[in-house]
Amino acid sequence: MRLTFTVVAAILLTVTGLCGCTAARAASIPLNIPPEYYNCTEVTPQVICDAYFSRYGNIAEAQYRFDGLLFVFKNVEVTDSMFKHIDEGYTWVDNLVRCFCVNIDDLKRYKIGDKIDVVGKNEGVVLNFTGLKFGDCIIMPAGSVQLPAPGGTGVAVPVY
């Protein structure tokens, strides 16, 4: 027993110097998403932007109806341009919506061509830019979480 004790102590001390504590997640653990995000609305960046900016849209009405709500963009293809503003804490989705993420480093886990879902809160129009700003965005592999929850959608999104 004493020998085992000594051997284990030696191993422990050696390994302690070689590695650090990690908080890694096992790959199969489902992502934790704030419950209110399940009440999001599925939309494409083009459709939500059209509601604000197209010739058929009405920016005042769109602000009233859609600002502050949660939306999910599904099956977004990761492109080179999405990585350009990581250091500023956001990424572009379809060059139309600027998504500020809870953890922008999540994007680094994907490569160009991968498909992702992005869910976040619509913070509305950004000055001097015909696009929208989303905040508190979460990036996840496409189709990894059922968004919105069945019966969770409460917003009618215009389709032109």
Place this chain on the structure above:
Amino acid sequence: MARYHSTISRRQFLKALGLGGVGLGASALGATIPGLSSPIHDVDEAIASPLSAMKRPSWIKEVDKPTIEIDWSIMKRFNYYEVMWAGGFAKAWGNSQAALITSAGAGNTALWRKQNKPGYTLADTALNGCTNQAPISFLGPRSSATPATLGVPRWEGTPEENARLVRAFLRIHGACHVGFVELETNTTEKLINAYDGAKTLGVQGPRLDILDVDEPVDKPEDPATGGGGYRIIPKKARWVIVYSLRMSPELIHRAPGMISSREHGYMYDLRTLVQGQLQNFLRTLGYMGLGDTLPFAAFCQSTGFAVLAGLGETCRVMHTITPEYGLMERIFVVVTDLPLAPGKPVDFGVTKFCRVCKKCADYCPAHAIPLDTEPSWEVKGPYNRAGVRHWYRAEPLCRAYIFTAGACAVCFGVCPYSKVHNAAYTNAWQAMAATTPIFDRAIRKMDDFMGYGLRSGDEVEKFWDLELPPFGWT
């Protein structure tokens, strides 16, 4: 003044203690022996000790007080309705949000089933959905004979003999650890809930009164929901039988998902059977056995009783860690008027280790387990039981994740104590952690380095190819 007596030989005594070595006998009786900080006075007291139930290593020390602080003056008997599994969830989140979370869980698990996500496949779903339970009740099935029907007087034994009897009975019926606690009005009795659980979620359960009456009473107002009304525990039922059922690490290490979820479910299934058997056993002896009406622990704080009985220590996860199986056990309780020799708390370094390790908190997908080094007296909400200096969990976050992911138990799976039973390395580091905390950080790092913890990806589904021993006890 306690009286001590001996009915078995020194050889039997040593065998029961697991100290069969030559030369230890002289120091055992009336003296402190390895693993016991207080002296053993006689054979019966020794056999009734938790140490007699299993050959426990010398680094597990019996202590007078639990290693986690309890302030009995703060603690009040708890209303089970407050927990997340009853009314607490809707109370914490609001009805619409709670409904949304439930719906999200249904949507996610349906999606993952279609995607054959590891842990959520049809086979995994079938495994988790096979649950089948025996009827379970406060008074028990009452289907066994009584001393009156058998024409004999009721069983009369010393508390030590009774403890031995109950322990032997429970062990052969699947219990892993068995211990006993004596109820005292201003302390341990507070671990019995003030309100029991109801069969229907969101319904206030019956009041649990402890009164000076001869017979127990079971009078829920609405038998269909099990809500309202009252139950009475006679004051003479002063003893608590605490037992554990062992879970399979192979299943729990596949958390979260339907495979690991089944292991918790199976413990609840098995528990319904064992509780009824124990209640029937006590009935034939001539005593009452008062238990849960739900498959899980709803009428008392089972972890508290497990700690006081010496089954193990509580931990950052707020469950019981035993030296033998870590978190891989479920604790259940029956209250009886059969006098039983109580056990004592044990110390094998868990709460010190938890201060440093924090692996469960690091891995908690819901961030519900606090990362604070020191435990606190501050509760997070009405769903926590005040009066224990603990690492109180943010229960609404924990439960919401369990709903949206369909299951969890990640904390159970990653805990360094939840490793292969009796492996040389596990035994060695546990002995170290029990002896000194200076290696605790290194032990945690070693656990990470070795990749212990959860199975992921394809490893999850390899479960179906394993040649597991009975009950998956590896």
